[in-house]
Amino acid sequence: MWNAKGGSTAIAPPLLRWYDRVKRDLPWRRDPSPYRTLVSEFMLQQTVVATVEPYFARFLARFPDIATLAAAAEDEVTALWSGLGYYARARNLRRAAAAIVADHGGAVPASEAALRALPGIGPYTAAAVAAIAFDARAFALDGNTMRVLARLNGERRPVDLPATRAALHGRGLAEVPRRRAGDFNQAMMELGALVCTPRSPRCEACPLAGACRARADGQAESLPRKRPRPERPVVRVVCACITDGARVLVVRRHAGLLAGTWALPEAADRGARRRPALARGLAEAAGVRVAGVVYRGAVRHVFTHRDVTAELFRVDVDARGPAAPSGDRRWVSPSALGALGVSTFARKTVALGVGGSFEK
Numbered sequence: 001m002w003n004a005k006g007g008s009t010a011i012a013p014p015l016l017r018w019y020d021r022v023k024r025d026l027p028w029r030r031d032p033s034p035y036r037t038l039v040s041e042f043m044l045q046q047t048v049v050a051t052v053e054p055y056f057a058r059f060l061a062r063f064p065d066i067a068t069l070a071a072a073a074e075d076e077v078t079a080l081w082s083g084l085g086y087y088a089r090a091r092n093l094r095r096a097a098a099a100i101v102a103d104h105g106g107a108v109p110a111s112e113a114a115l116r117a118l119p120g121i122g123p124y125t126a127a128a129v130a131a132i133a134f135d136a137r138a139f140a141l142d143g144n145t146m147r148v149l150a151r152l153n154g155e156r157r158p159v160d161l162p163a164t165r166a167a168l169h170g171r172g173l174a175e176v177p178r179r180r181a182g183d184f185n186q187a188m189m190e191l192g193a194l195v196c197t198p199r200s201p202r203c204e205a206c207p208l209a210g211a212c213r214a215r216a217d218g219q220a221e222s223l224p225r226k227r228p229r230p231e232r233p234v235v236r237v238v239c240a241c242i243t244d245g246a247r248v249l250v251v252r253r254h255a256g257l258l259a260g261t262w263a264l265p266e267a268a269d270r271g272a273r274r275r276p277a278l279a280r281g282l283a284e285a286a287g288v289r290v291a292g293v294v295y296r297g298a299v300r301h302v303f304t305h306r307d308v309t310a311e312l313f314r315v316d317v318d319a320r321g322p323a324a325p326s327g328d329r330r331w332v333s334p335s336a337l338g339a340l341g342v343s344t345f346a347r348k349t350v351a352l353g354v355g356g357s358f359e360k
Ligand code: SF4
Pocket: 148, 151, 152, 195, 196, 197, 201, 202, 203, 204, 206, 207, 208, 209, 210, 212, 213, 214, 215, 220
C-alpha cells in the first residue's frame, strides 16, 4: 500500500514471516477455538497480555465452553474478573454467551455483523474474532495496530479523531491478505506490542522498516499524535468499613464503571467536619446499630477516567446485631472477599478498614 516515499508495497509477506519466527506462545493461541478467542479478546480490551494470562486460565477452567458461561450466575463471572477492571466486560461476555446459545445454537457466529449484534462487542472485538477464529478478511484497529499504521503511513492527524481512525482502518483492511487474515491481525498486534512500541520503537528490528514513512522522516517516536486529554475529574468519597469484628458489610454497585461489583458503602464527601457523620449515616442506612466510628485514613485510586480518594472510616457494629443481609448487601470475612466480584479499589479500602491486607 505504501512505502517510505509514500508509494505502494505489500506488508503482509514480511510481517507474516516475522510473526512465524517470533510470535509469543500465548494460551489463547493454543487451540484457538472461537470460544477461547472470544474470551481472550474481551479480556484483552484495555488490558495487557501479562495481566490477562492468569485470568484467562482461571476463567477457562471454570467456564470451559459457551453453554457453561451462559448458564453461570453474574456474580460468579464477576468474581473471576476481580482485579481485571472494566467490569462491564464480564457482564457483557456472559450476556453474549447467553445470546449465542439462544440465537446461534451455541456456536460463536462467524461474521463481523453477527458478532457486533452481541452484547459488549464493538468493531474491534468483532473484527478480531472474525479474523482470528474464522480467518475472515477483517481488520481489528486497537491501540497497537493503530500506532503501527499511523507510523507506517506517516499519519500526522490526531488518531483519536473518528476520521483518522476510519482512514487507518481502511488502510489496515486493504492490507489483510486473502489467506491467514487472523495471523495478519495478530502479527500487527504483536508488532505493536513487541517492536513498534509507544516509546522507543525498535525500528532496527522491524520487518516493515523499509516501508515505514515515519522512520524515513525521523518521526517514529513522535507519532501517533493525539489531541490533548481533558484532565481526569477528581472524585472524593467517604467510605464506611462496617464491621462486627470478623466480617465487613459490602454492597453491590449498580452504576458506573464498577457496576456489578461489591464494595464498601460510600457517599460523596462533603468536607472533613461532616465525614464521621456521613460514615455513621451509611451504616444506619444499612440497618446497622453503630457502636463507634474511627477514621482509618485515605485510599487513592486512579482509574482511567477519574481520580478517586476515599476517606475511610471503620464503623463498629453494636453487639446486639448487624443488619440482615439482602440481595444487594452481604456480610463477608475479608479473606472470603475474593469469592465475590470486587475491584482493586474495593480491596484497598477493606484492607485499610480492617487494618491489614488479605489474599486475593
Ligand atoms: Fe514502527 Fe519503526 Fe517499524 Fe515504523 S519502522 S513500523 S516506526 S517499528
